[in-house]
Amino acid sequence: MKQIIKLKVNGSMEEKAVHTHHTLLEVLRSEYKLFGAREGCGIGMCGACTVLLDGQPMSSCILLAALAEGKEITTIEGLSDPGKLHPIQQAFIDHNAFQCSYCTPGFILSAKSLLAENPAPTVEQIRTYLAGNLCRCGSYYKIQEAVLDAAARLRGEKQNPQLP
Amino acid sequence: MSLGEALPMLDAEERVSGRINYTLNIEAPAMLVGKILRSPVPHARILRVDPSRAQKLAGVGAVLTRADFGSHTGYSGKYGRIFRDQTVVALDKVRFVGDPVAAVAACDEDTALEALSLIDIDYEEIPPVFDETEALTPAAPLVHDPRPEQQPMFSKMIEDLAGGSNLCSHFKLRRGDVEEGFSQADFVFQDTFRSPAVQHVPLEPHVTVAHYAREKLTIWTCTQMPHAIRAQMAELLNLPLARVRVIVETLGGGFGSKGSLRLEPITAFLALKAQSPVKIVLTREEEFVTVCKHPATIRIKTGVMKDGTLVARQVSANFNTGAYSDIGPVVARNGGSAMSGPYRIPHVRIDSCAVWTNIVPAGALRGFGVPQAVWAYESQMDMIAERLGLDPLEFRRKNLLRDRDLFATGEELSDIHFDELLDRAAASIDWSYDDARWLNRTEPKQKTVRRGKGLAMVIKATITPSTSAAALKLNEDGSLNVLTSSVECGQGAKTVLAQIAADAMHMPVRRISVSEPDTDLTPYDQQTSSSRTTYSMGTAIREAASDLKRHILDCAAENLEVSVSDLIIEDSRVMVRGTPQRSLSYGEITRLSNQGNLFGHGAFTTRGGLDLQTGQGIGSVHWHQGAIGCEVEVDIETGKIKILRLSPCVFAGRVVNPRLCELQLEGCAIFGLGQALFEEMAYGEHGQLLNANLSDYNIPSFADVPLKLDASALEHAGSEELHGIGETLLPPVMAAIGNALYNAAGVRIQELPLSAERVLRELSRANMTRRE
Numbered sequence: 001m002k003q004i005i006k007l008k009v010n011g012s013m014e015e016k017a018v019h020t021h022h023t024l025l026e027v028l029r030s031e032y033k034l035f036g037a038r039e040g041c042g043i044g045m046c047g048a049c050t051v052l053l054d055g056q057p058m059s060s061c062i063l064l065a066a067l068a069e070g071k072e073i074t075t076i077e078g079l080s081d082p083g084k085l086h087p088i089q090q091a092f093i094d095h096n097a098f099q100c101s102y103c104t105p106g107f108i109l110s111a112k113s114l115l116a117e118n119p120a121p122t123v124e125q126i127r128t129y130l131a132g133n134l135c136r137c138g139s140y141y142k143i144q145e146a147v148l149d150a151a152a153r154l155r156g157e158k159q160n161p162q163l164p
Numbered sequence: 165m166s167l168g169e170a171l172p173m174l175d176a177e178e179r180v181s182g183r184i185n186y187t188l189n190i191e192a193p194a195m196l197v198g199k200i201l202r203s204p205v206p207h208a209r210i211l212r213v214d215p216s217r218a219q220k221l222a223g224v225g226a227v228l229t230r231a232d233f234g235s236h237t238g239y240s241g242k243y244g245r246i247f248r249d250q251t252v253v254a255l256d257k258v259r260f261v262g263d264p265v266a267a268v269a270a271c272d273e274d275t276a277l278e279a280l281s282l283i284d285i286d287y288e289e290i291p292p293v294f295d296e297t298e299a300l301t302p303a304a305p306l307v308h309d310p311r312p313e314q315q316p317m318f319s320k321m322i323e324d325l326a327g328g329s330n331l332c333s334h335f336k337l338r339r340g341d342v343e344e345g346f347s348q349a350d351f352v353f354q355d356t357f358r359s360p361a362v363q364h365v366p367l368e369p370h371v372t373v374a375h376y377a378r379e380k381l382t383i384w385t386c387t388q389m390p391h392a393i394r395a396q397m398a399e400l401l402n403l404p405l406a407r408v409r410v411i412v413e414t415l416g417g418g419f420g421s422k423g424s425l426r427l428e429p430i431t432a433f434l435a436l437k438a439q440s441p442v443k444i445v446l447t448r449e450e451e452f453v454t455v456c457k458h459p460a461t462i463r464i465k466t467g468v469m470k471d472g473t474l475v476a477r478q479v480s481a482n483f484n485t486g487a488y489s490d491i492g493p494v495v496a497r498n499g500g501s502a503m504s505g506p507y508r509i510p511h512v513r514i515d516s517c518a519v520w521t522n523i524v525p526a527g528a529l530r531g532f533g534v535p536q537a538v539w540a541y542e543s544q545m546d547m548i549a550e551r552l553g554l555d556p557l558e559f560r561r562k563n564l565l566r567d568r569d570l571f572a573t574g575e576e577l578s579d580i581h582f583d584e585l586l587d588r589a590a591a592s593i594d595w596s597y598d599d600a601r602w603l604n605r606t607e608p609k610q611k612t613v614r615r616g617k618g619l620a621m622v623i624k625a626t627i628t629p630s631t632s633a634a635a636l637k638l639n640e641d642g643s644l645n646v647l648t649s650s651v652e653c654g655q656g657a658k659t660v661l662a663q664i665a666a667d668a669m670h671m672p673v674r675r676i677s678v679s680e681p682d683t684d685l686t687p688y689d690q691q692t693s694s695s696r697t698t699y700s701m702g703t704a705i706r707e708a709a710s711d712l713k714r715h716i717l718d719c720a721a722e723n724l725e726v727s728v729s730d731l732i733i734e735d736s737r738v739m740v741r742g743t744p745q746r747s748l749s750y751g752e753i754t755r756l757s758n759q760g761n762l763f764g765h766g767a768f769t770t771r772g773g774l775d776l777q778t779g780q781g782i783g784s785v786h787w788h789q790g791a792i793g794c795e796v797e798v799d800i801e802t803g804k805i806k807i808l809r810l811s812p813c814v815f816a817g818r819v820v821n822p823r824l825c826e827l828q829l830e831g832c833a834i835f836g837l838g839q840a841l842f843e844e845m846a847y848g849e850h851g852q853l854l855n856a857n858l859s860d861y862n863i864p865s866f867a868d869v870p871l872k873l874d875a876s877a878l879e880h881a882g883s884e885e886l887h888g889i890g891e892t893l894l895p896p897v898m899a900a901i902g903n904a905l906y907n908a909a910g911v912r913i914q915e916l917p918l919s920a921e922r923v924l925r926e927l928s929r930a931n932m933t934r935r936e
Contacts, residue, residue, distance in 0.1 A: 019274075035189045036182020038416070040367040041448045041858035048367050076182035089180040093172050096823045099831060100654025101179035102367040102416030108180060127866040134858070136367050136417050137654050138834030139827055140869050 005066050009034070010078025016065075024068050025049045025060035028075060036076035036105040040134070047133030050106035051075050057110045057132075076105035079112065088112055091150035092143075099137030107133045111147045119155055123148070166666040166673050170823040174659045174673070175414070175652075185413045187371040190384045192441035195373070196225045196269040198434050199276035200444070201283055202453065203258035203265055206522040206851030207292035207305065210254055210285065213266060217282040223271040224279045225438035230255045232433065239433075242312075243400055245392070245424050246322055247332070249312035250488040250525075252400070252429040258287070259307055259487035260522050261852045262453025269434040269442045292522035294851050296484035297461055299330040299521045306330060307487060307520035322493045323776045330520040332485055333493030335500040337514035337779030339572050345476025345511030349467030352476075353548055356463045357540035358915040359898075361456040361484070361845040362838075364529055365863050368416020369446040370454060372427035374435040381432055382409045386422045388651050389691040390681040396425050397432060405683075412681040415653040419835070420528035421455050422653075423693060424490050452856035456845055457529035458483040458495055458518075460536040464503070464544050467511075472552055472559045476511035479503045481540075483526070483533065485518040490527035492518040498625060499533025501774060501783050504572035505541045506582045506623040507563040512572040514779065522851050528693060530835060534624045535895040539916060542620040542899035546600075547912065555597040556619060556903070557590050565623070571787070574780040579885065581789055581815045581878055586621060589793035592811030592874055593617045601907045612801050615808070616908025620896035621791045625784030626888055627694040628772035633687035634704040636665065636712045636764040642736055642751030644669060649681040649689035650701045655890055656824035657697050663820050664702045664886075668709030671736040671750065687765070695788060695888025698820060702886050703768040712764025719757045720748050786885065790814040790892040792833070792900040798908040803924030805841060805905060807870040812897070816877035817887035828890050829875035836897025838864045842917050 002017045009032060018027050028034045028051070037060050040048030044059035051060045052074035080086040085093070088108050098104045107130060114121060114129045121129070126147050135143065152158070178184040215227040230253055233241030241252040254265045266283050270276035293299045293307070311327030322333050346352050372385040381401060387393050390410040398408045415422060427444045435442040446454065460483045467476035481500060485492030500516025516533075529535075549556040564582040571577055589595075598604040599617045637645040646665050650657045658678040666673045679686050689701060713733060720738040721728045730741050739747035754762050772782030795809040812833045819825045842862050846854045855861040862868075877889065898916055906912050911926040 034182075035186075038186070038188065038368070043448075043857055043859055045858040046367060080181065082181070082183075085177065085180065092180045093176040096172055096176075096827060098173075098176075098179055098654070099656070099827055100366070100368070100415060100417040101184060102186070102654075104179055105182040123871070131865050131867040134367065134863055134865055136365055136419075136835075136863055137827070138831035138864065138869075140834065140864075140866055141830055141873060142827065144866075 003066060005069050007068060007073060009073045010075060018065050020066060022065050023061055024051065024063045024065045027065040028060060034075050034077050038102055040102070047106040047110065048103050050109045050133065052109050052113060055113060055116060057113045076109060079108065087153040088150040091146040091153060095142045095146035095149060097142040097146035098139050103133060103135045107135070107143055111150065115151050115154055120151060166663040167820055169663065169821065171659060171663065171673065171821060173656050174662060186368055186416055187373065187384050187386045187413050188368060188445065190373045192373060192375055195441040195443055196271060196438055197273045197276050198267055198269045198431055198442045198444035199273070199280055200264045200430060201266040201280045203254065203261060203263040205258060205287055205289050206261050208258050208287035208289045210256060210258065211288050212284065212286040214284040215266060218268060218279040221275065221279050221282060223275040225269040225440055226434050227279065227283065228253055228267040228430065228434050228437060232437065238402065239400065243396055243425055243429060244312065244489060245315065245491050246318045246493050247312040247314050247489045249308055252433055260524055262524060263487060264430060267430050267434055269438045292851055293330070294521050294523050294847060296459065296482040296519045296521060299519050300482065304330055307522060320773060322497070332489050332518040332520050333496055335497040335516040335779065336777060337501060337512060337572060339574065339780070340511035342476050342478050342511045342513035346467045349475045350470045351551065352465060352467045353551060354463065354465040355544050355547060356461065356914060357543055359460045359536040359539055360916055361459045361524065361526065362843040363452050363456050363845060363861065364419040364421035366415070366417030366419055366421055369448065369451050370422065370426050371445045372431040373441060373443040374431040375441040376432065376436040379403070380407045380409065383428055383432060384411045384413065385428055386415050387412055388418045388422045388653065388693050390649050390651065390683050391688050392691060393425060393428055394683045397428055400429055401432065410683045412651050415651060418653040419530045420532065420693060423528050423691065426454060448858060449856045452845065452853055453524050455490065455527045456524050458485060458492060458526040458533070458536065460484065462536060462540040464540050466544060466548060468548055468552065470552065472554050472562050474507055474509045474563045477504055477509050479514045479516070481516040483516070483518045484521050484523065486521055486523045486525040488525040489518060489520065490525050492526055495528060495533040499537040501573060501779060502534050502623055502625060503537045503541060506565050506621050506789065508565055508569055509572065523847060524845070524853065530891050531894045532694065534622065535839065535898065538620065538622050538895035539898045542896060543902050543914065546903045546906065549600065550602045553602060555603060556600055557586070557595055560586060560621065571783065573774060573783040575782050577787065579786060579880065582621065584878060585789060585791035585813055585815060588813045588876065588878070589619055589791035589811060593793035593795050593809055595619065595793065599907060601910060613797055613799050614908045615795060615797050616904045616906065617793065617795045618900045618902065618904030618907060619791070619793055620900035620903060622892060622896040624788040624892055624895065626696050626788060628770045628782060628785045630690045630696060630700060631767065631769040632689045632700040632704040633767040634701060634708045635687050636708045638712060638750055638754050638762040640751055640754045640761065642749055642754065643675045644671065646676060646678045646705060647686045648679060648701055649683070649686045650697045651681055651692035653692065655828060656821060657692065660698050660820045660824060661701060661705060665705050665709065668706045670733050695890040695892065697888070699886045699888050700768055700770065704766045707766025707768055708764040711766055712762060715762050715764065716750065716753050719753050723748060723756050786887065788887060788892040790896060792893065792896045794900045794904050796901060796904040796908055798905060798923065800909055800927055803920035803927060805901065805918060805923065807837065807901065809872050810870050811874040812893040813876040813878060814889050814892045815887060816879055816889050817883045817885040819877050819879055820886060825877050825889055826875055829877065829893055830873055832891065832893035833873060833875060833897055834864050834869055836894040837868065839916060840898040840901040840918055841868070842919050844917050
C-alpha cells in the first residue's frame with residue numbers, strides 16, 4: 001500500500017508516494033537517487049545509513065519513511081555543494097580518514113552532530129560518540145584525528161593542540 | 165617526485181561527499197530484482213522442486229531452478245575455481261544451511277520475496293558432518309560423491325586425489341628427515357591449535373547486475389578478479405571471452421570475499437531467462453552464508469635443543485573448506501607452506517589439507533591461510549620458550565631466518581629483515597626478559613587487573629606465479645590514461661598506480677587518470693589480492709612506461725632530427741641533451757605522430773611454483789615479513805582483555821604512499837584484533853548459523869581499538885622493490901595478544917577467539933587446579 005507523504009530532504013519539501021512499509025533509506029535511494037546513505041547491516045548497528053533528522057544522527061535503515069514527516073532530513077549530499085566541502089569533509093580528506101569510504105558519509109554526519117553538541121570534544125568523547133559507526137577497513141585513528149581537526153577548524157582555530 | 169609522496173586518494177572528494185559510485189548504485193533500464201531461495205537444512209537430497217505457483221505470480225520475470233540446467237538445456241550449471249563442485253542452483257543435493265536452491269527475478273523486492281515463498285521443495289535429509297577432523301573419519305557422510313572434476317589449469321598446483329573421502333586437497337612439504345630431526349632433539353613438543361570461521365563483513369555487501377542481450381553478457385559486479393570472473397562466466401554460458409564484459413566500480417571493502425564467482429552465475433542466468441537486466445544485492449544475513457575464513461585445526465610437533473635451537477617440525481593441518489572448495493585448496497597450501505615460520509628449521513614435514521563439510525563454504529580471507537598458521541606456530545613458540553625457561557625474544561632471535569638461509573621450500577632467501585623487525589616490535593613495548601611470566605622473579609601481585617606483553621612474527625608468500633598487464637595511452641594534450649584491471653577496494657590502488665605511472669613517465673599525477681576495470685577495454689590482470697597490486701601491477705605499469713617512452717623518443721628523434729641517444733626526458737618533455745630549447749612536449753609529440761594517441765604496453769609475470777610431492781621450489785617471488793608487539797590488560801574478574809599498546813611493523817621495500825601504507829597497516833591490526841578477541845561464526849547443532857547479523861556478530865568499533873597503535877613500515881635504503889603490505893600484519897595479531905594474555909594472567913588458550921567468556925572459564929579452571 002502506498003501513502004502520500006511530505007518529506008523535507010536537504011532543505012527542499014516534496015510530496016512522495018511511498019510504500020507504507022518502506023524505510024527512509026529505501027526512499028532516499030529509490031525516490032531521490034541519493035546514494036550517500038548505504039545499507040550495511042539493515043538493523044541499525046553499523047551506521048552506514050546514517051542521516052540527520054533535525055540534526056540528530058539516525059539509522060535510516062530502521063526508520064519508516066512516513067515517520068520522518070515533519071522533520072528536517074539531511075543526507076551527506078546536503079552537507080555541501082559540489083566543489084565546496086564542509087570543514088569536516090575537508091578534514092577527512094586532509095587526514096585520509098577512510099579507505100573504501102562506504103561508511104564515510106555516516107561518520108561525517110555523526111561527527112557533525114557531535115560537534116554541534118560539543119564544539120571541543122576530547123578524544124574519549126569522540127570515540128564514545130562515534131562507537132555506533134563501524135569502519136571495517138579500520139581507519140579509526142585517522143577518523144579521530146580528522147574530527148579533532150575539524151572541531152578546531154569550526155572553532156576558527158588553525159590547528160588542534162591535541163593532534164600529533 | 166611522486167614516489168614516496170603522501171598524496172590523498174585521487175577520488176577523495178567523491179568519497180567524502182557520498183558521490184563515489186559503487187555497484188550498489190548501478191541501475192539499468194527495465195531492471196528486475198533478484199532474490200535467492202536457500203536451503204534450510206545442512207545436507208539433503210532434493211526430491212522435488214515445483215516453481216509453478218511462483219511462475220504464475222504477476223510481476224515475476226523468471227524463476228530459476230535445477231530444470232534450467234543439464235544436457236537438455238546446454239548449460240551444465242557447474243563451476244568452481246579448482247573443482248567444479250558448485251552449481252548455479254542446487255541440482256541433486258543441498259550441502260549447507262544457506263545453499264542456493266532456486267532464484268526469482270521480479271519487478272520489485274516484495275514480489276520477488278513473495279515468489280520465493282511459492283516455490284515448493286521437498287528435501288530428504290541425510291546425515292551431515294560439520295567438523296573438519298570428524299569429516300576425515302571413514303564413517304563420515306560424503307559431502308561430494310562422486311569426487312568433483314578438477315580444473316586442469318590447477319593440476320600443477322593442487323594434486324588430484326582419489327574419491328570416496330571428504331579430503332579435498334593435500335599439500336605436502338618434505339624437507340630433510342623429520343624423524344631423524346626429532347631423534348636428535350633434546351625435547352619434542354606437540355600442541356594443537358584451532359581457529360574458527362569468521363566472516364569478512366565488507367560493509368558493502370555483494371552486488372551484481374547482469375544484462376544479457378545479443379548473445380553478450382555484461383555484468384557489473386563487486387569482484388576483486390574481473391578477468392577470472394569473465395573466464396568462468398564465459399565457460400558457464402558457452403560464450404567466447406570477448407562476449408562477456410565485466411565492469412567493476414570501487415568496492416566497499418573486499419578482504420578476499422569478493423574473489424571467486426558469487427552472485428554472478430545466478431544473476432546472469434536470471435537475466436538470460438527473463439530477457440531483462442537483473443540486480444541482486446545480498447542482505448547481511450546472506451553475506452554470512454556466502455563465504456568465510458576457513459576454520460582450521462592445526463597440530464604442530466616441534467623438536468628443539470636445550471639451548472633453544474629448532475631442529476625439526478611436523479605439522480598436520482586441516483582447513484575446513486565447507487560445502488564447496490572455492491579456493492580452499494590454495495588456502496591450505498599457502499598456510500601450509502609457511503608453517504615453519506620465519507625460522508631456520510632443517511627438518512620439516514607439513515601436511516596441510518582442505519576438507520569438505522556441511523558448513524558455509526570458506527574461501528580467501530585477508531592473509532589466505534597464514535592467520536591460522538601463525539596463530540598456531542607463534543603461540544607454540546612462547547609455550548616452548550616457557551618449557552625451556554628461555555626469553556621468548558631471544559628464543560626467536562636465535563632461530564630467525566636471515567639472508568642466504570634456505571626456507572622450508574628449499575629456496576634461498578634474500579632481502580630478509582626479521583632481526584630488525586623483531587627489535588622494533590620488542591622496543592615498541594619496552595620488552596625485557598622478565599616480561600615473560602616464567603622469568604619474572606617478583607611476587608605475583610594480587611590485583612584484579614593484570615598487565616602482560618606479547619610478541620609474534622610472520623612470514624607470508626604473495627601468489628607466485630602471477631601475471632599483470634597494463635596499457636598507457638598518451639593523449640594529444642599530453643595527459644595519460646592508465647588502463648588497468650586492478651580493483652580499487654579502498655586500499656588506494658588507483659592513487660598508488662597513478663603515482664607509479666607519474667614517476668615512470670616523468671609527469672605530474674594530476675595529468676593522469678586510472679581506469680576502472682572493464683574487461684572489454686582494460687588489459688589482463690590475474691587478481692587484486694595477495695598484496696600483489698602495488699608490486700605486480702606497478703611493475704607492469706613501469707614496463708608499459710618503458711614501451712611508451714620508446715615510441716615517444718622515436719617520434720621525437722624523427723621530428724627533432726637527432727638520434728634517440730641524444731634525447732633526454734624531463735617534466736613531460738623530450739629535449740636534446742645540452743640544448744634544452746630544442747624540445748617537444750608529450751602533447752606535441754603525440755600530435756606529430758599522426759596516430760591520434762600513443763600506446764605503451766607492459767606485462768609482468770613472476771616465476772615459481774612448488775613440487776606437488778615435496779613442496780620444494782619457489783614459494784614466493786619475495787617474502788612478506790612482519791612482527792608485532794602488544795601490551796594488554798586482563799580483568800581477571802570478567803575475563804575481558806583490553807589492548808593497551810599494539811605496534812605492528814612490516815618490511816615494505818619502498819613505500820609509494822606513506823599515508824595509504826599507514827592506513828593499510830592500521831587496518832590489518834584492527835582486522836586481526838577482531839579475530840583475536842571476539843569474531844566467530846557460531847553454528848547450532850544442525851549446522852545453522854546462529855549469529856548472522858551485526859548485532860550478534862561484532863566487528864571492531866571505536867570502543868574496541870586501543871588508544872595507541874604504532875604501525876610502522878621498514879624501508880630498505882635504495883630499494884626500488886615494492887612490497888605489498890595489505891595483509892602481512894593481520895596474521896600475527898592473534899598470537900601476539902594470546903602471548904600477552906598468558907604473560908598477564910597465566911592462561912594459555914589454544915582456540916580463538918580469546919573472548920571474555922573463554923578467558924574467564926580458563927582462569928577459573930586454572931584456579932581450581934591450583935587449589936587442588
